[in-house]
Amino acid sequence: MSTHVLDARRLICPLPVIRTQQKIESLGDGEELLVLATDPGSLHDVPAWCRVHGHQVRSSEQTDDEYHILIQVCKPMESC
């Protein structure tokens, strides 16, 4: 399954979370989303949003001035 990419670079918080939330609405259980962001707050906010919605953060890392967060979508009533 291919990984979807969300470019949230240059967006200030909480916009990276809002865009992540909007993108995940259209994704199915088990799909992966890679979020690219530049606001350091997104390294905290995006995983926090994933935790309250039950999605799994597979990895989060900083490269130069960018943050890359890999999420696996977990939709209720489906296995994950």
Added chain:
Amino acid sequence: MNNPIPLENPISRKAVALISGGLDSMLAAKIIMDQGIHVEGLNFFTGFCVEGHTHAIRTKDRSKTKRNNALWVAEQLGMKLHIIDVIEEYKEIVLNPKHGYGANLNPCLDCKAFMVQKAREWMEANEFDFIITGEVVGQRPKSQRKVSMPIVARESGALDRLLRPLSANVLPPTLPEREGWVDRTKLGSITGRSRHQQIKLANNFQLVDYAQPAGGCCFLTDAYYSNKLRDLWRARGKRDYDFDDIVLLKIGRHIRPHAHFKLIVARDEGETNFLSGYRKEFTYLYTVDHPGPITLIDGETEYRDLELAARITARYSRGKDQQEVKIKVVKPNGRQHEFNVTPFGSADIPDHWFV
């Protein structure tokens, strides 16, 4: 033998809570969750919210924890939180508030009615039963007076599906109370500006480390910020803004030497990096031979205005005590000029230029 009449399954009710990230809305949600109601939170991003991003921009704040308070509340309570972008729709509230402004450009009463209306729409779309907010009777001079409470309920269309758990016992019973979805006797009767009872309640619930926003939940309550927004409207000859405008009002020194242009001068490296992201949209200046800030120009400028802008930029650079500092000006179309200027001294920039 007669079949026993099957007992109707109690319907589990669902409430949507407005979550600002502060203590009151957290307590309101907690009180209702503790009655076995399924609660999910909504948090609205208007563009004016006092949240992590300005902290994330300034260099001196980079090491501070950048938590989003609304998300933090949701995690503490074990509740889903939906963050909704209302930047565009919210403009109408800021530009034309039916009930006017508070002490600054904060249209609190219209804002509350707008947010509850958005919550009502969300409630209807998602088949939830009622709305809760952390409003407390008498807490704010305009938007949380007892007479304001029915205005919010009426104008939002939420009517008696709007429950304020912290003050419910000093307000008429709402539908969730009358129908027995929630137990009114377990709701609060808090009034007034004192935070005493909320803090006691937080202790009872063993909630710690909650956010204590000073003044209000958004920049519109801030006098300096409101002045900058008024200045923007005056300079453009119309009351309007876009998202970049309201973000830029939070960043840098704003200096208006003339009605037709102003400068936004970065205060540190973090702001320089952030403002550098606007180089394609604005004419900008930077120091060539000394470390210094980036300056954006908002407005139309002539040659002599650019020279003035160069002297001001030089004043905030490391070359401020030099005889001459080299400044480059770059226009959005890519055209460049170079100036060798004598930096302004601190007394050369009149106070009234600072917006």
